[in-house]
Amino acid sequence: MRPAVTLEQRGPEWVKSASPDQITAALQAGELAHYMGGKTPDELAHDAHVEDSPNRLLSEAYGFASHRQMSAVAGAYGSTLLESRRRDMTAEQLEKLTWLETASPEQAYAAEAAGELNSLLGRDVTNEAERISTVAANVEARIRAALSGDS
Incomplete structure (x- = not known):
């Protein structure tokens, strides 16, 4: 179960037709991670989360x-x-x-x-949805009270 790749990954065909400057930019942007046999930062983070x-x-x-x-x-x-x-x-x-x-x-x-x-x-x-709604309502009430000086 891997996360969706958030960075566009460039393949061999793109690399063949790209200029050196484009390749350098893609490398720095992390768009060649798969091409180079690696993983994107999101995939590495996901793997670490799974491992732990x-x-x-x-x-x-x-x-x-x-x-x-x-x-x-x-x-x-x-x-x-x-x-x-x-x-x-x-x-x-x-x-x-x-x-x-x-x-x-x-x-x-x-x-x-x-x-x-x-x-x-x-x-x-x-x-969980009810709890989140209750917490949000409580926070909103506290903010309103603080703004009105009723704290």
């Missing part, structure tokens, strides 16, 4: 902002906090967590994209 999926999702499942934070806490306090969090999980969440611990980056990314890990991660996507 298991660590990122495990950290989120345990309630941490990052894998580094989770590792630091586990290193400082042992696995007590992680075990405590596991005890609070449902059987379904534990099953998903166990699967995630052995999943490949591609499997983890695909499962997240399909919404299969929502219960583990505490994501209630059925109410």
Whole structure:
């Protein structure tokens, strides 16, 4: 699953007919990434995101902002906090967590994209639009209050 290429990619036919200045400009713009056997910046970022999926999702499942934070806490306090969090999980969440611990980056990314890990991660996507609307309304009310001096 690769992202759509956002940069126009030039091929061999274009390179054959292009001037050296055009080739230089295309190279600097990243338009020859595929021609040269590489990837665009968007593709590299996507690949890094996919590669980090298991660590990122495990950290989120345990309630941490990052894998580094989770590792630091586990290193400082042992696995007590992680075990405590596991005890609070449902059987379904534990099953998903166990699967995630052995999943490949591609499997983890695909499962997240399909919404299969929502219960583990505490994501209630059925109410997400309502939550966003409520947050927006609250922010708007605060702005109006601040502008009117009613804060």
